[in-house]
Amino acid sequence: MITITVCIGSGCHVKGSRTIISILKDYREKHDLEMEIALKACFCQNRCTEGVVVKFDEEIVTGVSKDNVIEILEERLDID
Numbered sequence: 001m002i003t004i005t006v007c008i009g010s011g012c013h014v015k016g017s018r019t020i021i022s023i024l025k026d027y028r029e030k031h032d033l034e035m036e037i038a039l040k041a042c043f044c045q046n047r048c049t050e051g052v053v054v055k056f057d058e059e060i061v062t063g064v065s066k067d068n069v070i071e072i073l074e075e076r077l078d079i080d
């Protein structure tokens, strides 16, 4: 199980955090990973200029976008 926490503070919101959440939701549903991926949202992580900020468990990843989020996720998924 991995917990993904997407910043929905205003800085990250402007950079597309809502789109990232919906991409992650779609991916989770499409690959039947409801039991493996927990999705959460959080408020500002004080790194707004580096947004979108996403935590994969306790690892903070910055510069997440709709173009790289799946690649970043798949690198961290521990599923056979």
Ligand code: FES
Pocket: 007, 008, 009, 010, 011, 012, 013, 043, 044, 045, 046, 047, 048, 049, 051, 053
């Ligand atoms: S709004 Fe996301 S880090 Fe500040």
